[in-house]
Amino acid sequence: xxxxxxxxxxxxxxxxxxxxxxxxxxxxxxxxxxxxxxxxxxxxxxxxxxxxxxxxxxxxxxxxxxxxxxxxxxxxxxxxxxxxxxxxxxxxxxxxxxxxxxxxxxxxxxxxxxxxxxxxxxxxxxxxxxxxxxxxxxxxxxxxxxxxxxxxxxxxxxxxxxxxxxxxxxxxxxxxxxxxxxxxxxxxxxxxxxxxxxxxxxxxxxxxxxxxxxxxxxxxxxxxxxxxxxxxxxxxxxxxxxxxxxxxxxxxxxxxxxxxxxxxxxxxxxxxxxxxxxxxxxxxxxxxxxxxxxxxxxxxxxxxxxxxxxxxxxxxxxxxxxxxxxxxxxxxxxxxxxxxxxxxxxxxxxxxxxxxxxxxxxxxxxxxxxxxxxxxxxxxxxxxxxxxxxxxxxxxxxxxxxxxxxxxxxxxxxxxxxxxxxxxxxxxxxxxxxxxxxxxxxxxxxxxxxxxxxxxxxxxxxxxxxxxxxxxxxxxxxxxxxxxxxxxxxxxxxxxxxxxxxxxxxxxxxxxxxxxxxxxxxxxxxxxxxxxxxxxxxxxxxxxxxxxxxxxxxxxxxxxxxxxxxxxxxxxxxxxxxxxxxxxxxxxxxxxxxxxxxxxxxxxxxxxxxxxxxxxxxxxxxxxxxxxxxxxxxxxxxxxxxxxxxxxxxxxxxxxxxxxxxxxxxxxxxxxxxxxxxxxxxxxxxxxxxxxxxxxxxxxxxxxxxxxxxxxxxxxxxxxxxxxxxxxx
Amino acid sequence: xxxxxxxxxxxxxxxxxxxxxxxxxxxxxxxxxxxxxxxxxxxxxxxxxxxxxxxxxxxxxxxxxxxxxxxx
Numbered sequence: 151x152x153x154x155x156x157x158x159x160x161x162x163x164x165x166x167x168x169x170x171x172x173x174x175x176x177x178x179x180x181x182x183x184x185x186x187x188x189x190x191x192x193x194x195x196x197x198x199x200x201x202x203x204x205x206x207x208x209x210x211x212x213x214x215x216x217x218x219x220x221x222x223x224x225x226x227x228x229x230x231x232x233x234x235x236x237x238x239x240x241x242x243x244x245x246x247x248x249x250x251x252x253x254x255x256x257x258x259x260x261x262x263x264x265x266x267x268x269x270x271x272x273x274x275x276x277x278x279x280x281x282x283x284x285x286x287x288x289x290x291x292x293x294x295x296x297x298x299x300x301x302x303x304x305x306x307x308x309x310x311x312x313x314x315x316x317x318x319x320x321x322x323x324x325x326x327x328x329x330x331x332x333x334x335x336x337x338x339x340x341x342x343x344x345x346x347x348x349x350x351x352x353x354x355x356x357x358x359x360x361x362x363x364x365x366x367x368x369x370x371x372x373x374x375x376x377x378x379x380x381x382x383x384x385x386x387x388x389x390x391x392x393x394x395x396x397x398x399x400x401x402x403x404x405x406x407x408x409x410x411x412x413x414x415x416x417x418x419x420x421x422x423x424x425x426x427x428x429x430x431x432x433x434x435x436x437x438x439x440x441x442x443x444x445x446x447x448x449x450x451x452x453x454x455x456x457x458x459x460x461x462x463x464x465x466x467x468x469x470x471x472x473x474x475x476x477x478x479x480x481x482x483x484x485x486x487x488x489x490x491x492x493x494x495x496x497x498x499x500x501x502x503x504x505x506x507x508x509x510x511x512x513x514x515x516x517x518x519x520x521x522x523x524x525x526x527x528x529x530x531x532x533x534x535x536x537x538x539x540x541x542x543x544x545x546x547x548x549x550x551x552x553x554x555x556x557x558x559x560x561x562x563x564x565x566x567x568x569x570x571x572x573x574x575x576x577x578x579x580x581x582x583x584x585x586x587x588x589x590x591x592x593x594x595x596x597x598x599x600x601x602x603x604x605x606x607x608x609x610x611x612x613x614x615x616x617x618x619x620x621x622x623x624x625x626x627x628x629x630x631x632x633x634x635x636x637x638x639x640x641x642x643x644x645x646x647x648x649x650x651x652x653x654x655x656x657x658x659x660x661x662x663x664x665x666x667x668x669x670x671x672x673x674x675x676x677x678x679x680x681x682x683x684x685x686x687x688x689x690x691x692x693x694x695x696x697x698x699x700x701x702x703x704x705x706x707x708x709x710x711x712x713x714x715x716x717x718x719x720x721x722x723x724x725x726x727x728x729x730x731x732x733x734x735x736x737x738x739x740x741x742x743x744x745x746x747x748x749x750x751x752x753x754x755x756x757x758x759x760x761x762x763x764x765x766x767x768x769x770x771x772x773x774x775x776x777x778x779x780x781x782x783x784x785x786x787x788x789x790x791x792x793x794x795x796x797x798x799x800x801x802x803x804x805x806x807x808x809x810x811x812x813x814x815x816x817x818x819x820x821x822x823x824x825x826x827x828x829x830x831x832x833x834x835x836x837x838x839x840x841x842x843x844x845x846x847x848x849x850x851x852x853x854x855x856x857x858x859x860x861x862x863x864x865x866x867x868x869x870x871x872x873x874x875x876x877x878x879x
Numbered sequence: 880x881x882x883x884x885x886x887x888x889x890x891x892x893x894x895x896x897x898x899x900x901x902x903x904x905x906x907x908x909x910x911x912x913x914x915x916x917x918x919x920x921x922x923x924x925x926x927x928x929x930x931x932x933x934x935x936x937x938x939x940x941x942x943x944x945x946x947x948x949x950x951x
Contacts, residue, residue, distance in 0.1 A: 339880045346926045349936050353922075353943060692947040695918045698894065699926075702919070706889045 151302060152824050153796045154250075157239040161196075162189040163858065165224035165872035170854060172826060176819040177851035178842060180832045186856050186873045187828035191314065191800035193238045194826075196220070197255045198299060200272055203314055213257055213272040220257045226266065227869035233260050242302055243281070251298050252277040252286055303795055310779050315801035318772050318779070330742070330751045330778070338714050338785075343707040350696070350703035357696045361689055362677075370682040378680075382673045389666050396659045403652035408752070410645040411762075417642050419628035423635035426624065430617045437610040444603040451596065458592050459585045466586050469579045476576045483569060501550070510550060518548040714785070715742050715751055721781035722753065722774075725821065729773055729813040738763050740774055753778045769806035776802065776814070784821045797825035804830065812841050812848070819849035826851075843879060853878040883911045885927050921946055 155171045158164040163186045170179070170190075181187045192202040201210035202220070213220060221236040237256035244251070257272040276295045279286035289295055303311060335341060362379065369375035455461045513529065521527055521544050527534045534540035625631050630638065722740045738755035753774050755763045783797075797818065803811050811831045818825050832839040833855075842848065859872040890906035900917045901909070915921045922943050929939030 339885075342880070342885065342930050345930050345936065349926050349929070349939055349943075352936065352940055356940075356944070357947075688948065691918065695922055695947060698898070698919050699922050702889060702892050702894050702923070705894070706892050709892070710888055 151794050151796065152243045152245065153798075153826065154241040154243045155239075156190075156193060157237075157241075158190075158193050159237045160222040160225040160234060161193055161220065161236040161238050162186075162222060163868075163871050163873050164189065164193070165222040165859075168873065168875055170875065171852060172824065173851040174824050175849035175851035176815055176822075177824070177826045178815075178832065178853045179826070179828045179856060180830070180839070180853065180878070181828070181856040182830050182833045184862075185830075185833075185858055187830070188314070188800050189873075190856070191798065191828055194240065194798050195312065196272075197238045197240045197253050197274075198303065198312075200255065200274070208316070214270060217257075217268040218259050218266060220272070221259050222872070223868040224870060224872055226259065226261065229261050231261055231263075233258050244301075245281070248281040250279045250281055250286070251302065252279070253299075253302075307795055310782055311795050312798045313800075313802075315799065315804045318775050318802065330753070334711070334714055334718065334751075334782070340707070340711055340714065343703070343710055347703040347707050350700040353696045354700040357693050361685070361693045364685050364689055365677050365681055368683040368685065369677075369680045371680055375677060375680050378673055378677050382670065382677070385666050385670050385673065389663065389670070392659055392663050392666065396656065396663065399652050399656045399659060403649050403656060406645045406649035406652060410642060410649060413638060413642040413645065416628065416630060416638055419624065419630055420635040420638040420642075423621065423624050423628065423630060423632060424639055426617060426621050427632050427635075430614065430621060433610055433614050433617060437607065437614055440603060440607045440610055444600070444607055447596075447600050447603060451600070454592070454596065458589070459582060460589055460593060462582055462586050463589045463593070466583065469583050469586070472579055473576065476572055479572060480569075508547070513547070515548055518544055522548065715744075717785045718742060718751075718778070718781045721785045722777045725780045725784070725817045726773060726777035728817045728820075729777060729810050731813045732809040732811075740777060742778075769810075773806055773810065777817075780817060780821045797822040797827075799825075800828040801830065802827065808835060808838060811838055812845060815842060816845070816847045819847075824851065839878075850879070882924075882927050882931050883909075885931070886911060886924065889923055889927075918947065 152174060153172050155169060158168045158170075160166065170177075179187060179190060188203065195210070196202050196213070199210070200213050202213075202216055203209070204211045218226070221234055225234045225236075235256050235258040237254060239252060239254045242251040242253070243249075254275040254277075255272050256275075258269050260267040274295070276289040276298060277286035278289050278298065289298065309317075362382075366372065366375050366379060517528065521534065522541065525533065525535050525541060527540055527544060532540065534544055621632070628635075719740060719742045722742070726738075726740050738757060740753050741756050741760070742751040743754050744751055755770065755774060757763060803814055806814075808831055811829075815827070818827065832842055843850070843853065855876045855878055857874045857876070859874055860867070860870050887906050887909055890901060890909050895901040895906065896903055898917075900919065911924070915924070925942050925946065926939055928934075929936070929942070
């Protein structure tokens with residue numbers, strides 16, 4: 151089936167009437183981003199499925215949800231009153247059967263007084279005509295329309311033939327368990343083997359029942375046989391249960407291993423992020439402690455002026471001076487005391503002598519006072535005027551009665567002796583003088599410690615900055631933040647743990663299965679022994695044949711499926727090598743890895759020694775997937791599927807570099823009889839465009855350049871927007 | 880895929896050589912119309928015919944049962 155043309159009228163950005171004609175080979179529609187490539191893909195899809203791809207919602211939307219969005223803004227704007235219809239017509243030609251199918255879909259809006267009345271849904275019209283006749287006949291039967299559409303593109307093939315570039319990821323979804331297996335099922339005859347296997351299963355079950363019944367009927371001890379049969383059925387039930395359990399465990403194990411492997415790609419990054427983060431935290435903690443220590447040390451610096459007597463720094467001279475003064479003072483004081491002592495002793499001597507001449511209080515003091523007041527000595531009856539020797543002598547006699555023997559203590563009793571204070575000062579000074587000697591060392595050591603802490607603080611700050619910068623780079627490079635990295639590691643460990651547990655369970659289940667099978671064998675022997683008559687030969691033979699048939703059906707199905715996988719692998723590698731020819735750095739071999747005990751196969755890239763290549767970028771992954779999709783199609787070459795259906799894809803090359811573009815086109819033109827590719831790669835790169843137009847290895851169909859009718863900066867006003875189509879060959 | 884191709888894909892199985900139903904490599908030239916050497920061949924052919932003619936599995940199973948129940 152060849153798609154001959156698409157006619158687009160007033161559909162989205164395709165205002166007015168537009169037509170693309172296609173031929174066999176690779177047909178390319180070139181246009182930059184926003185030039186209408188995706189809308190063209192939508193046009194194809196809309197006719198067939200009444201849906202358009204909503205790039206915002208990343209899903210297809212039916213016409214009733216899109217309504218006026220289907221119709222060109224320019225067409226609406228230019229129509230004052232009346233009906234505006236968007237329509238797309240696809241013309242398919244089936245050269246082998248001599249048929250032409252014309253599929254049209256249209257949607258209308260009505261404009262009345264600037265009010266837009268939208269149709270509820272689109273309308274579909276299908277014509278069929280014989281290649282040799284001019285007139286076509288409208289097909290009205292919905293079932294026939296559905297059959298025609300399935301002839302054009304069966305539903306199970308659709309995902310591999312009509313897709314958006316951004317859908318490639320999901321066509322072969324690494325997270326879905328059976329995508330590739332489904333593809334193999336769809337595009338191969340494997341279901342035939344499945345059906346035959348099912349027949350063999352049923353036959354084995356019914357024949358075994360028939361055989362057991364016969365055994366029972368011929369039993370010499372029917373009760374015992376029934377009993378053994380009962381046990382046998384129990385064991386069989388348990389075996390079924392165990393086998394089911396075993397499959398579940400194998401599934402769990404395979405899924406866990408698969409998830410682990412998927413995570414393995416990023417595990418080294420996550421591990422590194424975790425290690426660096428741990429290092430960062432340790433540095434951060436160390437820095438906090440150092441900062442605290444530094445701050446504390448700075449506070450202590452002020453206290454140490456007093457606690458460590460730093461305030462006395464430079465007072466050594468004062469102490470020396472004071473010592474000297476105090477020494478002089480002590481000596482002078484000692485001398486004065488000695489002199490005073492001598493004087494007192496002399497005075498005391500005189501007093502003692504006086505006592506010897508005249509007793510004390512003779513004459514009595516009262517008479518002596520009279521004598522002084524009268525200035526007349528009554529003892530000798532002579533005048534004693536004030537100030538005369540006689541007067542002084544009388545006064546001495548009076549004073550002598552008041553005078554006692556003096557001591558140095560009594561002499562100074564009324565004067566404060568500062569000697570003790572000065573001594574205390576001296577002694578304090580003496581004590582401090584030892585501290586003063588150590589102050590310099592103490593200050594030096596304190597400041598050395600402060601400098602050391604400051605240096606450590608700065609080094610740690612630098613380390614912290616460096617490690618934070620390292621983490622940021624890692625986050626950018628690996629697209630993992632610290633939280634995600636930890637999650638990933640946890641998930642990885644959890645999956646590994648799950649796989650380990652599954653292995654233990656698997657072993658234990660396998661042991662039990664073995665044990666039950668042995669029990670079953672034993673029961674069969676016992677049941678056989680009880681048979682008294684002869685089991686008919688045909689039945690024995692029948693059982694043998696159906697058992698062989700069952701074994702054969704299982705092993706053949708497995709072998710055929712494995713060989714399909716091998717073919718797919720070979721084909722995928724051929725396409726991958728062809729697509730990556732332009733890039734010398736591309737390497738690796740695609741391997742389809744068996745998962746879930748053959749339930750699924752996933753493509754992975756390995757080196758020549760079979761080691762899995764990790765750290766694949768998105769471009770690589772898409773290339774592998776595209777190669778695998780193409781393999782699914784090309785492996786069916788000869789079965790006519792690839793000849794029958796047209797590949798239509800929008801921007802399939804957008805995720806990988808331009809190095810692969812020509813390789814991709816060569817491969818596509820080899821694999822598909824007809825393909826229609828929307829691409830921006832050839833828009834600016836004229837060299838690439840020339841290669842496309844001239845490369846003899848590319849089976850080229852038609853090439854078109856599409857451009858919007860209005861400049862990019864005016865495109866906000868879509869009322870003027872239409873699309874120019876220019877044929878380049 | 881023709882019924883002969885489908886049959887050969889089964890006959891390729893090592894079981895046929897192990898049980899001496901076929902000689903090594905004999906499956907390659909085996910014809911659909913060739914006389915069956917063993918009941919297994921007939922069973923296989925019946926199931927293939929049933930599958931290729933979109934026959935219901937129950938009918939195919941019945942045919943096989945009838946064939947194997949013949950007490951020759």
